[in-house]
Amino acid sequence: MSDSATPRNNEPMWPTLVALVAAGGLYAALPEHLSIGPRWLLLTIIVVLMIPGEICHVLGKHHLCRILGYIVIAIVTAVMVCSVSLLVFEIGRRTVEPDILLRSAVILWVTNILVFADWYWRLDAGGPHRRNMRDSHTDGAFLFPQMTIEGPTDHQEEKENWSPQFIDYLFLAFCTSTALSPTDVPVLSRWAKCLMMIQAVISLSVVGLLAARAVNIL
16 A cells, blocks of 8 residues: 555644653753763754654655654664663662652653653554554554454444554553553564563663662662
8 A cells, every 4th residue: 555645544643743752851851961962962853853754744755754753763762771771870889869860760761651652653553654544443563452342432433443543552651661561452463572571671670770779768
């Protein structure tokens, strides 16, 4: 199916844009010694790359839009992992103030949720554009409950053509970071299982090692 075809179900793009900007804003709130370069740099990169990406989306150049989206989320992921590593290193030195440690742990935990929600949203079932081309969502890396039961949503008109949107992937990422495992959404694809394991490891590092250490030394 051509990427230039007209989608049947237009999923709004603004939630993922807000999530990426929020991730950049949270990163700017980290202490200088836990950031890679100037703290404002990541947010600047996100905005600079998102503007042409949104233009490509409006013009129907979905392939280019998808590439720019992958570049943005890959950069954000790499920067987040580096910051988590720096924080673990600082824990070993025991030189970070408890309140700074707790604030940094919360920032990185929330960023972890936003980043992986965006990954799931971009990769599941070929991405948002291909999902929009379908009348209903019946196949993908995640088995949402709405795909298996009758009358899946609160809205009568969505019963026949339900499709996951960013909030569904955000909820999935939140549950993974909180419970460190899938909850109501079974994982079917190997790539999705790998991503969820990585997300759970990052969350466990932040919550289990960093936040717990900060509380312990208060």
